[in-house]
Amino acid sequence: MSDRITVEELSELMKKAAGVTVPAEDLRQQQDSGFDTFGVDSLGLLGIVGELENRYGTPMPPDAERSKTPRQFLELVNSALLAGA
DSSP states (O other), rough: SSSSHHHHHHHHHHHHOOOOOEEEHHHHHHTTSSHHHTTHHHHHHHHHHHHHHHHTOOOOGGGGGGHHHHHHHHHHHHHHHHHHH
């Protein structure tokens, strides 16, 4: 398991935790679009953060669930994972 979350993984997590299907390619092309653009609300984002915390056994930064865009989310989460590795 890598210590970085990829766009593909985020796409899977969005489907699993938020019930929103967004192809990874769309996510990659629109990384600076708001999560609301994709239909992910704060509760969905909280679910994604929870999934990651369970998967990695480490708390995610508090700001992760307040991220506005996929790029911001991935940067926050990945820097936390790298720091904790």
